[in-house]
Amino acid sequence: MDSGRIRMPGSTPRTRGGARTAPRTARVAALAAAALLATVVPSAQAAAAPAAVVPRIDLTVLVVDDGGSAVGAIAAELKGSGVPFRRIDLNDPNRPVLDAAFLSDTLDGRPRAKYQGVVLPHETAFGPDSAEHTALQAYERTFGIPQVDAYTWSHPGVGLDYTDQGGWSGVLDGTTAGITAAGKAGPFQYLAGSLTFEDNDPTIAESYGYAGRPRAGYTSYVDVPVGGAAGGGRASLVGEYTADGRRELVVTFAYNQYQRQFRALARGIVEWLTQGVHLGQSRNYLSVHVDDVFAPDARWDTALNCTPGDFDCVGDDGEGANPIRMTVADAQYAAAWQKSSGFTLDMVYNGGQGEQWKTEHAGSDPLTDRLVADRAQYRWINHTYTHPFLGCVQDNTVVPWQCAKDTRGNTLWVSRAELSAQIRDNHNWAVRKGISVDRSELVTGEHSGLRTLPQQPVDNPNLAGALADNGVKWTGSDNSREPQQRAVGTASGAAKTVPRHPMNVYYNVGTAAEMADEYNWIYTSRADGGSGICESNPASTCLPAPLPTATGYADHIVPQEARTALSHVLGNDPRPHYVHQSNLAEERLLYPVLDRVLADYRALFAPSAPLVNPAQRDVGTELTRRAAWDQALAAGKVTAYRIGTAVTVKAPAGLTAPVTAPEGTRKRLALGTAAFGTPYAGTRSAWTAPELLQTSVTLTLPTA
16 A cells, blocks of 8 residues: 655745736736626635626536645545546646636636636646646636645745744654644534544554644644644644635645545545535445354364365365354343444344254254344344355365356256245245344345356356345345446346445454464465465465464454454445354454444544444445446536535436535425435535426525
């Protein structure tokens, strides 16, 4: 991963263009801008001027990209939340030239700003005396367009003293920054108040910054203490500089799109850049699927370095003895943990496995009795009745297994009837137990039936029909294999996949020592006694040394897995995470990871930005909407703009649009208006479409 460390963009201190006598090109541009101001009313953030026509501001962001990680991070945030933007590559010799015609024009007799905000690598990306620099500043001044300086250094040209004037520069790893009162009242109101820079590897500098003391016109949003432990004041890392009728958000530390400090600030950067009105929306999502509920899971053998019962575990008796299965105490703990943590788990269940266990244990299964008694406390998802492999018929006489074939060489497939029975019988079992289960949701055992590379490169051709037979619209898939949602089959209304993130808490371990032992086998070199998989897999890296089995799980694996899960949460990623019932049993390995994720999240965010815990069908719907929205944007089929306090969004019929706006925004109905969207992180947002008899979405923004 790119560490995000970037040194100073320029070594020669410069003042901003408007702070000195303007060059001749700037004076000419200023005269042209003054002429335009005679007919334009700028936004509330621009200087007031007499006007007869309010300009139109298109809801698109201009991103000027130098190939650096800071601009790349902001572009990734825009793309991920559905905000349309146009990227200009500074390294492309054939790129368009930024001049007045590129930035604005007149449409239907109304002045139009083509971009609602501008992202630059730093404040003088085109050169401080260039015609493009002058044209861009005139545009921003005329229409009140904000500019983000993605990464710059502390100097008077951006409203800050040099770092040797009471500031500081250096590596920020492990530093705790504060959200100032202005930041909490402004773009970062959704944060709790402090932000700690990641320090994942003490041997690598992961983020470098310049903290400077504010000058006149600068308002600090994020700062750090300077001057030693006794207290020498604070200096800014993020803030707003207002001068010459323009506004810049100044960021003076290096980052990339994956680092937690950026992910936490990204929402506020976008809200500041768009003045709180933009296409797109984002949430912080977390849901956790617990697979194999009611079933036992096989146990890792620390001597054989494989899992007895698996066909490729050479040297075992094939019985898979000593399985891992929750107990009544584990079920009681799960219910109590949910209540104390304020978080709901999804129980992905195999009813037939529970019935088989009951038969094998003299007709008694206290675990099932306990979970069924507590059924209303969980969400439930069909995982098939007995958890068989539902793809091709497996030939396990070879390692790795392969698909069995008939005498003519045709692949043998599990039949539609068997597939359908596994889905139907499990659903009916839950209904008989009084468990509320959504027929539209399914996760097959091992995600089987879906293509499994390399052995099974296509879906079981009988799968789509079986899903339709049972009303299944959303079936779980493995995000590590298929990160994108797709349809299963080609029929209209076919079920779609819901990719799920696998958590690195293994299905076949019940204790921390077992977990560390298997982790060592996978992630250490052959020389260190491991499998060497990490050496031959280009997507993996080896541990420098095996983890201690007594402490490796708590000290290394838990923080690493919590960090990974939280990165998904902060990345506007609704995809569920999945683990197994064995992780709630014995030493209950899942809870330390989830406790860490929840604690870190709640320390970072204010109550206005709660975790969203979506059901599988809601995740599927969200991913489907995003795909359709991205396609419409790419095809240029969306038009959106703001004129004063009116926002208009036009999109193809049947397409819902994600829109974010300030509190107090109203949506125009066929008759009257209604409050727009739902509140989140200090704004209101929703997927929205025109009302009956309307051809566009029209919102009215609050005047204050």
